Amino acid sequence: MTRAWVATDFGGLDVFGEVEVDVPAPGSGEVTIEVRAAGMNPADYKHVASGSDRSTLPVPVGYEVAGVLSAVGPGTEIASGGGAVGDEVLAFRVRGGYAGALTAPARDVFAKPASLGWPEAANLLLAGTTAAEMLHVTTVAPGETVLLHGASGAVGVSVLQQARLLGARVIGTCGEGSDDVVRRFGGEPVRYGDGLEERVRELAPDGVAAALDSVGTDEAVDVSLALVPDRQRVVTIAARERAAQDGIRLIAGAMPASQAFRDQVRARLIALAAAGDLVVPVARTFPLDQAREALELLSGGHPGGKLALIP
Incomplete structure (x- = not known):
């Protein structure tokens, strides 16, 4: 048994609760992870807020973790090869990461680079794979100028770093007080709000090749459409209705094409993090039993970096 957080209904943060759950022994193709840190993402509560299939309740919460292998199923290797009890690992695309331990498919588990702390490792892949796919589907190339909405958020910070490695220039929208974050990771900050289109045109008189929206506001979509032919x-990743209405690209982890791309890029992102080329800024950690308080901070929209739960 272990402590874990689940959503007992669909709705706001009040439906989240901590319960005792069984940790099944791993079968073939599975491993059990003693969780040292659980990554936190807006998807953790957004999927609960929008859910409707009551047969899925209670919903396990948390999609990525870092920890230590405590059991390995027969004839099983993790995604990066090998895997023995005591090995340090990280995992992404798991269910129920807000827990002291969980059993997960070995295909979603990778060796943790020694250079990464537990909270950083637990927060690397959901934001990182999302950022990688945004650059991939818009075919961003070296030398191009890109407009990034929400540049100081978790996905935005990963986009900035990955775009810099590609050799692309990024103009990143942000609020007051976030300019230094955008600059730190290789972007050029621009304030969102009235006059955004004109400010971007001043910074990029030769035009913008692509626009990446991680905030989902009408302003972000309208300015993107005005600037990108x-x-x-x-x-x-956030303006679903506008994507359908205006014919722009929408990506999401539950979409088959997105899932396939994000799965195959995980190893590359781990290698970049191990080399110090992809940094995960962590703002704060919380004990596991304070998950609801952490979710309140996360849902406020400005946590100042990634959050992690520590069992």
Whole structure:
């Protein structure tokens, strides 16, 4: 048995609760992880807020963790090869990461680079794979100028770093007080709000090749459409209705094409993090039993970096 957080209904943060759950022994193709840190992402509560299939309740919470292998199923290797009890690992695309331990498919488990702390490792892949796919579907190339909405958020910070490695220039929208974050990771900050289109045009008189939206506001979509001629080079992870209405790209982890790309890019992102080329800024950690308080901070929209739960 272990302590874990679940959503007992669909709705706001009040439906989240901590319970005792069984940790099944791993079968073939599975491993059990003693969790040292659970990564936190807006998807953790957004999927609960929008859910409707009551047959899935209670919903395990948390999609990525870092920890130590405590059991390995027969004939099983983790995704990066090998895997023995005591090995330090990270995992992404798991269910129920807000827990002291969990059993997960070995295909989603990778060796943790020694250079990464537990909270950083637990927060690397959901934001990192999302950022990688945004650059991929908009075919960002070296030398191009890109507009990034929400540049100081978790996905935005990963986009900035990955775009810099590609050799692309990024103009990143942000609020007051976030300029230094955008600059630190290789972007050029621009304030969102009235006049955004004109400010971007001043910074990029030769035009913007692609726009990446991680905030989902009408302003972000409208300015992107005004600046980028090819709508297939405008991507959003948040403005679902505008994507359908305006013919821009929408990506999401539950979409088959997105899932396939994000799965195959995980090893590359771990290698970049191990080399120090992809940094995960962590703002704060919380004990596991304070998950609801952590979710309240996360849902406020400005945590100042990634959050992690520590069992």
